[in-house]
Amino acid sequence: MGLRWNRVVIEAADPARLGRWWAEVLGYPIMHEEHGELMIGPDLDLPCIYFTPAHADKAGKNRLHLDLSPTDQEAEVERLLDMGARHIDIGQGDVGWVVLADPEGNEFCVLQSRGED
Amino acid sequence: MGLRWNRVVIEAADPARLGRWWAEVLGYPIMHEEHGELMIGPDLDLPCIYFTPAHADKAGKNRLHLDLSPTDQEAEVERLLDMGARHIDIGQGDVGWVVLADPEGNEFCVLQSRGED
Numbered sequence: 001m002g003l004r005w006n007r008v009v010i011e012a013a014d015p016a017r018l019g020r021w022w023a024e025v026l027g028y029p030i031m032h033e034e035h036g037e038l039m040i041g042p043d044l045d046l047p048c049i050y051f052t053p054a055h056a057d058k059a060g061k062n063r064l065h066l067d068l069s070p071t072d073q074e075a076e077v078e079r080l081l082d083m084g085a086r087h088i089d090i091g092q093g094d095v096g097w098v099v100l101a102d103p104e105g106n107e108f109c110v111l112q113s114r115g116e117d
Numbered sequence: 118m119g120l121r122w123n124r125v126v127i128e129a130a131d132p133a134r135l136g137r138w139w140a141e142v143l144g145y146p147i148m149h150e151e152h153g154e155l156m157i158g159p160d161l162d163l164p165c166i167y168f169t170p171a172h173a174d175k176a177g178k179n180r181l182h183l184d185l186s187p188t189d190q191e192a193e194v195e196r197l198l199d200m201g202a203r204h205i206d207i208g209q210g211d212v213g214w215v216v217l218a219d220p221e222g223n224e225f226c227v228l229q230s231r232g233e234d
Contacts, residue, residue, distance in 0.1 A: 002189060002192065003227070004187075025120065026121075059177055064182070065125070065181070068122060076119055106180065
């Protein structure tokens with residue numbers, strides 16, 4: 001294929017700090033860091049996550065967000081809250097996934113437990 | 118690892134239509150479709166892209182976007198424009214990548230040619 005999905009780019013007030021936070025969340029190594037930009041990912045051949053400086057404040061709910069799949073939802077949500085994530089209400093109601101925001105307010109979801117890999 | 122990055126979720130006015138557009142862009146199969154939601158991806162063990170109904174119009178530039186890596190940037194940009202993408206100016210200036218918007222206005226970048234796989 002002539003076109004490959006290479007990465008998700010997240011604009012951040014503090015890309016180096018937010019990128020390190022997400023690296024810890026996902027257990028990803030820091031693959032590249034330069035001029036305050038930071039890339040994390042499991043492997044350079046797979047989609048990575050790239051943090052770059054934002055030129056504006058976050059306004060409203062993001063139109064794109066990440067979904068995370070836990071082996072143990074309750075334990076992972078607890079770990080994320082300890083790390084500085086917070087619960088948010090985006091009108092999701094009573095659903096099986098948990099909606100959190102990262103330290104810069106970016107919404108993401110922790111899906112139902114998938115069981116052990 | 119107890120937490121796996123599972124997918125990017127894109128809220129869309131017409132998720133089935135936009136998902137099919139992106140499936141064609143990336144050469145991905147449609148992995149799941151239900152209640153107007155649609156998932157595309159290379160493999161269920163890798164991050165997928167999930168399209169779900171938006172509850173609001175797109176407002177301003179997205180804080181998250183996708184970067185695509187082409188074997189031939191010029192040819193791929195031409196193909197994307199033929200498919201309905203359009204050039205946009207987000208103040209990128211004179212850079213090596215090309216900034217486009219998908220049919221719902223979501224910004225994405227086509228990076229410099231990486232050469233043949």
